[in-house]
Amino acid sequence: MxxxxxxxxxxxxxxxxxxxxxxxxxxxxxxxxxxxxxxxxxxxxxxxxxxxxxxxxxxxxxxxxxxxxxxxxxxxxxxxxxxxxxxxxxxxxxxxxxxxxxxxxxxxxxxxxxxxxxxxxxxxxxxxxxxxxxxxxxxxxxxxxxxxxxxxxxxxxxxxxxxxxxxxAGAGQFTKMCNQIAIASTMIGVTEALVYAEKSGLDPDTVLESISGGAAGSWSLSNLTPRVIKRDFSPGFFVKHFIKDMKIALDSAEKMELELPGLRLARQMYEQIAESGEENSGTQALYKYYGLQN
Structure with missing residues (x-):
């Protein structure tokens, strides 16, 4: 060269x-x-x-x-x-x-x-x-x-x-686990907010416009919620790969004697939608979890 x-x-x-x-x-x-x-x-x-x-x-x-x-x-x-x-x-x-x-x-x-x-x-x-x-x-x-x-x-x-x-070596992966831990609980909040908006009769698009620029704003809210509103569950990142990441983070946390209840709950919810046939959908398919409960 x-x-x-x-x-x-x-x-x-x-x-x-x-x-x-x-x-x-x-x-x-x-x-x-x-x-x-x-x-x-x-x-x-x-x-x-x-x-x-x-x-x-x-x-x-x-x-x-x-x-x-x-x-x-x-x-x-x-x-x-x-x-x-x-x-x-x-x-x-x-x-x-x-x-x-x-x-x-x-x-x-x-x-x-x-x-x-x-x-x-x-x-x-x-x-x-x-x-x-x-x-x-x-x-x-x-x-x-x-x-x-x-x-x-x-x-x-x-x-x-x-x-x-x-x-x-390994520091990049530890940092990515921090990222995935933050996203896991965020996705629960994002999808619950959307389900709540729809159940209360609000227009999800205008709700998104209001809350995405405020304290609730996040990458997931701005980029994934519009897909859910359109019922687009195509993968930008697979559910099955997110479950894999959460398992890595939980295993790592266990070695550090650290309990992460939010991450553990998110993994359980994602595993449930994966078992229902959504493992190859995008992570925004967590929205479908709430339909499984009814």
Missing amino acids: GINEKPTIGFVGTGVMGKSMAHRLLHAGYPLHIYTRTKEKAEELMTSGANWQASVADVANHSDVVITMVGYPSDVEEIYFGQRGIIENARPQSVVIDMTTSSPELASKIAEEAAKKEVSVLDAPVSGGDIGARNGKLSIMVGGEQKIFEKVAPIFEELGSQYVWQGL
Whole structure:
């Protein structure tokens, strides 16, 4: 890579958010290699100039920076470890960035193993959903060595409006758990407010207009409530993935001997709507919980 050349990026996982993130990197002029389990999902990116690779090992072999955005901690383990995993096949001196929401313990394990191969790792989960990914307005929470964070900051700048170094390996994931804990209880309040407005005969649109600019204002209220009013439950972030995140946070809190009753209630409510068939809906589908109670 020349002095003025952009690093070649490998991107693993082009789902709801990953696809938009990869598009932004392509449009910013980064050479991009991609891999996803279902090649058809990557066709649009390939048409836009991304290079398809047949495995995560091949992506790692061809890239200066590897970004991963997959579903579950088990998926992260699968793509990072083993003979055909990212760590074993990444170039020495390359940087690997896991943007999946995963466990802090796993983030630390990946960083430790990668260091043996002279590979630097950042855990950098994000918040902002499909809207933030599409518009480059994600909030990125980063753990790992600060000098590596500064090295790849131009990449984060293309993906997010806010990217903050939080500390060493695992700190990004701990910060994302703080984010998910805050959202979990917020979503209960947001959906209950909407149900209450509708039951009392108010126009939900005008109620939203009044309360979103006041003390009740939140990202969830402004961005997800309009979808619910339109009965749009398509995923910006899957219910099943939110349940996964809440489990990680509760397990972590238990290790710290910390009780989080609001988070525990939110998880129970989301599990109930998942069992009713909403696991692949967006998190705003919590609205349907109240229908299940009648």
